[in-house]
Amino acid sequence: MPNDTLAKHLFHWENQTIEWAMRLRVAFYIAEALEYCSNEERPLYHDLNAYRVLFDEDGDPRLSCFGLMKNSRDGKSYSTNLAYTPPEYLRNGRVTPESVIFSFGTVLLDLLSGKRIPPTHALDMIRDKNTLVLMDSHLEGNFSTEEATTLVDLASQCLQYEPRDRPDTKKLVTTLELLQRKSEVPSHIMMGLEKQHEEAPPLQQPLSPMGEACSRMDLTAIHQILVTTHYRDDEVTNELSFQEWTQQMRDMLEARKRGDFAFRDKEFKTAIECYSQFIDVGTMISPTVYARRSLCHLLCDQPDAALRDAMQAQCLYPDWPTAFYMQAVALAKLNMQGDSLDMLNEAAKLEEKRQKNTRVS
Known part of the structure; x- marks a missing residue:
C-alpha cells in the first residue's frame, strides 16, 4: 500500500x-x-x-x-x-x-x-x-x-x-x-x-545510542541497551501495602523475574510468555516490560505485536523516548518508513527535552 x-x-x-x-x-x-x-x-x-x-x-x-x-x-x-x-x-x-x-x-x-x-x-x-x-x-x-x-x-x-x-x-x-x-x-x-510521494524529512535531532541502534534496526544493540537500562525508566513505582501483598502478586512478580532472566539470556519466546503472564494479571503496570516484550516480538519476527506493545508503553508513559524508538523499529519492519522516521524524530526531541530538564535541575 x-x-x-x-x-x-x-x-x-x-x-x-x-x-x-x-x-x-x-x-x-x-x-x-x-x-x-x-x-x-x-x-x-x-x-x-x-x-x-x-x-x-x-x-x-x-x-x-x-x-x-x-x-x-x-x-x-x-x-x-x-x-x-x-x-x-x-x-x-x-x-x-x-x-x-x-x-x-x-x-x-x-x-x-x-x-x-x-x-x-x-x-x-x-x-x-x-x-x-x-x-x-x-x-x-x-x-x-x-x-x-x-x-x-x-x-x-x-x-x-x-x-x-x-x-x-x-x-x-x-x-x-x-x-x-x-x-x-x-x-x-x-x-x-x-x-504524498515526497521524501520523508531528514532526522531533526542528534540521536542517542538507543536512537542510533533503532535507526539501524540493530536489534542486538537495542537488546543490550534495554538489559543495561533495566527498570530505571519506569515512572510507576507500584508500591504495595502489606494487605495487597497476596500470593497472586508474588506469582506475578515471579513471572516478571523469569521473563527478565529469559530476556537477558536471549530466550525471547520464553520471555514473551513470562512477560505476558505479568501483564495479563493487570495489577501492576510497567512500560519497561512492554518495551522488552516489544523487542522480543521483533526478534521473533512479529512486528505487528511489537508495535502494539510499544504503543502500550507510550500509553503508560507518554513522554518516554524508548516507547517511540521501539515504535520506530516496528514501523520500519512493517515497511512504514515515513512513520518510522517521524517516531525517531519524536523520540530524539523527547530525549533532548529530558537532557535540558536534567541540566536545569
Missing part, C-alpha cells in the same frame, strides 16, 4: 491534512470491511485503530489483514492501548463482536478530531455538547455541521459502556453510506496524492 496509513495522514501529516470528504469515505470503507468480515464469520477484528487503515495506489482506504491474523475463537487475543480498550475486555478479559464496534468508535474519534482522544474524555465533551471543540482545527471549518453531528452521534453509540447498546455493522454501513454519497469526490484529489 504505497500511500501510508490513516495514522500518518491524521497525526503526522506535513503537507496537507485529510479533507472532510475523505474522512467520511474512510469511515464508510472500514464499516463495509467489518460487515464483510462479520458475514464471512470472522467478526473479531483485533486492535482496530488508525494504523490498521492503509491507502492504496488510488488513495482508497483499505483495512489491513493484521487484525484477522490474531483472530481467535475464544475471544482472548485482544490487545490495544489501555485507554482505548473496550470496557468489557477490562472487566473479564474477553472480546466480542460488540468490542470491535467500540474500537470502530475510537477510529471515528480519530477522524473527527485528528488526534488520539480517550473515549471517556470524548464522551464527556459530547454530553456537554462541545462537539465543535472535538473537531479537528486543521479542517479550518471545511465540513458540514450536520454530517459532523451525525458522525459524533454514531461514535457516541459505538462507545457505549454496555455492548448491547452499540449498533451493529449493518447500521454503521447504512448510516455512513448516506453521508459518504453526499461527499463523493475523487479520492486522489482528497488525499492530495501529488504531495
Whole structure:
C-alpha cells in the first residue's frame, strides 16, 4: 500500500491534512470491511485503530489483514492501548463482536478530531455538547455541521459502556453510506496524492545510542541497551501495602523475574510468555516490560505485536523516548518508513527535552 496509513495522514501529516470528504469515505470503507468480515464469520477484528487503515495506489482506504491474523475463537487475543480498550475486555478479559464496534468508535474519534482522544474524555465533551471543540482545527471549518453531528452521534453509540447498546455493522454501513454519497469526490484529489510521494524529512535531532541502534534496526544493540537500562525508566513505582501483598502478586512478580532472566539470556519466546503472564494479571503496570516484550516480538519476527506493545508503553508513559524508538523499529519492519522516521524524530526531541530538564535541575 504505497500511500501510508490513516495514522500518518491524521497525526503526522506535513503537507496537507485529510479533507472532510475523505474522512467520511474512510469511515464508510472500514464499516463495509467489518460487515464483510462479520458475514464471512470472522467478526473479531483485533486492535482496530488508525494504523490498521492503509491507502492504496488510488488513495482508497483499505483495512489491513493484521487484525484477522490474531483472530481467535475464544475471544482472548485482544490487545490495544489501555485507554482505548473496550470496557468489557477490562472487566473479564474477553472480546466480542460488540468490542470491535467500540474500537470502530475510537477510529471515528480519530477522524473527527485528528488526534488520539480517550473515549471517556470524548464522551464527556459530547454530553456537554462541545462537539465543535472535538473537531479537528486543521479542517479550518471545511465540513458540514450536520454530517459532523451525525458522525459524533454514531461514535457516541459505538462507545457505549454496555455492548448491547452499540449498533451493529449493518447500521454503521447504512448510516455512513448516506453521508459518504453526499461527499463523493475523487479520492486522489482528497488525499492530495501529488504531495504524498515526497521524501520523508531528514532526522531533526542528534540521536542517542538507543536512537542510533533503532535507526539501524540493530536489534542486538537495542537488546543490550534495554538489559543495561533495566527498570530505571519506569515512572510507576507500584508500591504495595502489606494487605495487597497476596500470593497472586508474588506469582506475578515471579513471572516478571523469569521473563527478565529469559530476556537477558536471549530466550525471547520464553520471555514473551513470562512477560505476558505479568501483564495479563493487570495489577501492576510497567512500560519497561512492554518495551522488552516489544523487542522480543521483533526478534521473533512479529512486528505487528511489537508495535502494539510499544504503543502500550507510550500509553503508560507518554513522554518516554524508548516507547517511540521501539515504535520506530516496528514501523520500519512493517515497511512504514515515513512513520518510522517521524517516531525517531519524536523520540530524539523527547530525549533532548529530558537532557535540558536534567541540566536545569
